[in-house]
Amino acid sequence: MKRNLLTIVISAVLAVLFVLLLFVFQVRKSEIAVVTRFGATNREKSTPGAYARWPWPIENVYRLDQRIQNFEDKVTEPQTADNNLLVINVYVGWRITDAKTFFPRFAGGSIAIAERTLEDIVTQAKSAVVGKHPLSDFVNADEKQLKFDAIEAEIKAVAVAQLATNNCGAQLEYLGIKRLGLPESVTQTVFERMTKDREKLANKYQFDGEAEAQKIRSAADRKAAEMISAAESQARQIRGQGEAVAAEVLHVFEQNPELATFLLRIEALEMSLKEKSTLIFDQRTPPFDLFSGFNKPAK
Helix, strand or coil: CHHHHHHHHHHHHHHHHHHHHHHEEEECCCEEEEEEECCEEEEEECCCEEEECCCCCCEEEEEEECCCEEEECCCECCECCCCCECEEEEEEEEEECCHHHHHHHCCCCCHHHHHHHHHHHHHHHHHHHHCCCCHHHCCCCCHHHCCHHHHHHHHHHHHHHHHHHHCCCEEEEEEEEEEEECCHHHHHHHHHHHHHHHHHHHHHHHHHHHHHHHHHHHHHHHHHHHHHHHHHHHHHHHHHHHHHHHHHHHHHHHHCHHHHHHHHHHHHHHHHCCCCCCCCCCCCCCCHHHHHHCCCCCC
16 A cells, blocks of 8 residues: 555656646746747746746747857958058957847857857958058057057947847957967068167157257256356455455555554464464564564563
8 A cells, every 4th residue: 555655656746747847947047048839939038937838849948048158250361451461360258138039040049150140240340440440550669559449349349230230139248359460471561660660769769868968958057157157246246345445455554554564464473373383483584573572681
């Protein structure tokens, strides 16, 4: 009896599981489910959870990956605006945004088929944008003249517009240049051009440096001339004052020559004794003859 009961329970569980498999499907967080009814797209489910369905062959459920997909396009050699060939390829990130459109557009939602179509669109956009820019926007001795970010944005914008026109149900998330180079046929020419550009840049820096040095020298010479002029003016003023004082003193000395001589001798003695020196001198030699009267005995 117990064995029969166990068999019944197992059979019931299997029957429930079978019914769930036929009438219920689950959507995971990373998926978008497309439900077809008799082969035609009926609805899509992108919110995680369990959903009811009719069993096959009435309805089929196709699960699409809604995470960001990545690929690189083929290396191509488009021509720049100044007729130079450029070796370039890009990397792309994209994802499905409209599963009901994407599913029939790409044979049952095939990621591989979608990426081939997207690659063609991106390659065409890349060639179109490269053809609008000169080689100097890609290869330049002055990094400030490089326009990688702007060019990547332009390629992405053209590709996004083309995707919208084709109604692919997909969206580009990012696009960037993966590889950039020059064919051997133009490498030498480009190197020569870069060398000339570098020489021009070096000459410009040298010219700017010499001009700045000349400005500094001119400013220094002007400052020195101003200081010398001010010093000479002050010296002339001092000399004038000294000459005026000397003229006044000379007038006094002319009236009393003996006083002038005496004062000059006193000044000379003062200068001699200024450092507290010990002097050995001849009393007969001016101005030391002033001491000649000190040694006479008092009467």
